[in-house]
Amino acid sequence: MKWEVVIGLETHVQLQTQSKIFCGASTAFGSEPNTQADAVSLALPGVLPVLNREAVRCAIKFGLAIGADIAPRSVFARKNYFYPDLPKGYQISQYELPVVGKGCLTIRVPAANSEQPEDKVVNITRAHLEEDAGKSVHEDFHGMSGIDLNRAGTPLLEIVSEPDMRSAAEAVAYAKKLHELVQWIGICDGNMQEGSFRCDVNVSVRPEGSEKLGTRREIKNLNSFRFMQQAIEYETRWQIETLEDGGTIQQATVLFDPDSGETRAMRTKEEANDYRYFPDPDLLPLQITTDDIAHVKAAMPELPDAMKARFEQEYGLPAYDAATITASRAMADYFVAAAGALPKEFAKQAANWVMGSVAAKLNEESREIADCPVSPAQLAGLLKRIQDGTISGKIAKEVFDAMWVGEGDADAIIESKGLKQVSDAGEIEKIVDEVLAANAAMVTEYKAGKEKAFNSLVGQCMKVSKGKANPAQVNEILKKKLV
Amino acid sequence: MSLNLSDVKRIAHLARVEIDDADAETALRQLSGILGLIAEMQSINTDGITPMSHSQDITQRLRDDAVTETDQRALFQSVAPAVEGGLYLVPKVIE
Numbered sequence: 001m002k003w004e005v006v007i008g009l010e011t012h013v014q015l016q017t018q019s020k021i022f023c024g025a026s027t028a029f030g031s032e033p034n035t036q037a038d039a040v041s042l043a044l045p046g047v048l049p050v051l052n053r054e055a056v057r058c059a060i061k062f063g064l065a066i067g068a069d070i071a072p073r074s075v076f077a078r079k080n081y082f083y084p085d086l087p088k089g090y091q092i093s094q095y096e097l098p099v100v101g102k103g104c105l106t107i108r109v110p111a112a113n114s115e116q117p118e119d120k121v122v123n124i125t126r127a128h129l130e131e132d133a134g135k136s137v138h139e140d141f142h143g144m145s146g147i148d149l150n151r152a153g154t155p156l157l158e159i160v161s162e163p164d165m166r167s168a169a170e171a172v173a174y175a176k177k178l179h180e181l182v183q184w185i186g187i188c189d190g191n192m193q194e195g196s197f198r199c200d201v202n203v204s205v206r207p208e209g210s211e212k213l214g215t216r217r218e219i220k221n222l223n224s225f226r227f228m229q230q231a232i233e234y235e236t237r238w239q240i241e242t243l244e245d246g247g248t249i250q251q252a253t254v255l256f257d258p259d260s261g262e263t264r265a266m267r268t269k270e271e272a273n274d275y276r277y278f279p280d281p282d283l284l285p286l287q288i289t290t291d292d293i294a295h296v297k298a299a300m301p302e303l304p305d306a307m308k309a310r311f312e313q314e315y316g317l318p319a320y321d322a323a324t325i326t327a328s329r330a331m332a333d334y335f336v337a338a339a340g341a342l343p344k345e346f347a348k349q350a351a352n353w354v355m356g357s358v359a360a361k362l363n364e365e366s367r368e369i370a371d372c373p374v375s376p377a378q379l380a381g382l383l384k385r386i387q388d389g390t391i392s393g394k395i396a397k398e399v400f401d402a403m404w405v406g407e408g409d410a411d412a413i414i415e416s417k418g419l420k421q422v423s424d425a426g427e428i429e430k431i432v433d434e435v436l437a438a439n440a441a442m443v444t445e446y447k448a449g450k451e452k453a454f455n456s457l458v459g460q461c462m463k464v465s466k467g468k469a470n471p472a473q474v475n476e477i478l479k480k481k482l483v
Numbered sequence: 484m485s486l487n488l489s490d491v492k493r494i495a496h497l498a499r500v501e502i503d504d505a506d507a508e509t510a511l512r513q514l515s516g517i518l519g520l521i522a523e524m525q526s527i528n529t530d531g532i533t534p535m536s537h538s539q540d541i542t543q544r545l546r547d548d549a550v551t552e553t554d555q556r557a558l559f560q561s562v563a564p565a566v567e568g569g570l571y572l573v574p575k576v577i578e
Contacts, residue, residue, distance in 0.1 A: 017548045018548050018549060018550050019548055019549060019550045019551070019552075023552065024546070024549060024550055024551030024552045025550070025552040026550045026552070032556075032569055033568065033569035033570050034556045034559070034560070034569050034570065034571065035554040035556050035569070036552075036554070037556070037559070038552040038555065039559075042559060044559075050544070050545075050546045051543055051544075051545050051546065052545070052546060052548050053545035053546060053547060053548060054547075054548035055548075056545060073542075075536040080497070080498070081497075082497065082498065082499045083576065084573040084574075084576055089498070089499075097536070136576065137570060138575070141567050141570070141572050142572075143575055144565065144572040144573060144574060144575055145572070145573050145574070145575045145576055146567065146568070146570030146571070146572055146573075147570055147571040147572070147573055148569070148570055149571070274497060276494075276497070279536040279537065281537065281538075283537075283543060284537050284539065284541055284542050284543040284544075285536050285537060285542050285543060286542065286543045287542035287543065
């Protein structure tokens, strides 16, 4: 039997606020345990939550970015469960009326019948605001566990997708796109090691062609895309094998063990799942007016898909280039800064350099484009010198490498290293004569009809000039002399 | 909707409330009374009325995103039953 895997994601995005969602304690990461756990975070008797405006703005931004309706009225609810890192005994979340409604995200996935990837729309069911829990430290404290409540109350946006993905690769593509988007619009720092972006993945399998969903298992707390891929692939295989061996799938929460590459059941859901949600009487309904939305919208950056379309139209970039460059805000900003300093017809060349030499060097040195040693202005300065014929593309690579190690701007490097292209006809003629005299055999070959010998002669001229001769002029003069 | 004794015990367990049989019987009677009251209210026609989520018909006020709390760990932990290395200690919980 052929099987189809069905995948949906729940993503917890930590919002970039200074203070917690319901109180004025700091959200800074990595402080001494419990130094950011105030009376509200500790759930001391009598404390009351007051909602953070910035967290609401972040939710609105996200809703706008995925084309979703923002609820004019949404409600906070208590999700009740017992755990020591949740001192209130409930998490303040949203249930029936979330702040962000249905939206969608377009991802690029490998196409079945083509080399080129194709677009696929993943629907987003909802996104809601909630608070994070604290952290349990299970080292041995005389048979007890340690609790750090610094993280308790940190604002989260939980983003729930429809079960629209059909492979581990699609799920990872969705997660990556979402990860990039939340950073693009500035609501999350995207730091997965620190837990700012965590994914729970629901996986089920069903016979291909079946409409009915299989029983799902939820893989909790994946904090790297590589683990996500591995976990989904393992889980899918496990479910198919279990069913083919005549077994059944029990709904369960599972954890992925990166060391063994396996998933393992954590707890069965039947009891733990009874969260007894009800509206939190400590919080009034959240009202968002069209004015509030308009304010946030006015401050929104251009979104990646819109920017991609603009690059194709305004700069004539191929779709692939436009998609690659808008895959991250930092790269797009870099390209815009470089291309903006050049005439439009050089945008494609700027794109080639950003995706080529710049990306390759960054990759080689595991650096982010934000701390690229060659600034966009410096790159534009270099491209200008290719454009006006001062240097050839080949020499430009040499200049680029020198800029990379901090030897200055393109003009200074060209000057100090004497890399200026030789376009003086007299000088090039001298070089050509020299080469012709030294390569009589090639000349004979060429005259006997061997076209290839011509290219070798051009190569020799370039070599003699140390790459500085203007190749077009070398061609021209050589041709004249060989008639 | 009607409750039975095992529902009461299950809810008590979820909330980690210790309850003996006599108390469970009392709680069952009281909770059933409340549910009866709700059942009575449900006979009223509420078609076309948006349910309220709060007894007061006003909306949430928001606060500015600013850190206003200082570190008072020593004070808070002075009343905790057990602390170590800045952590609150609790009976071991392992999934």
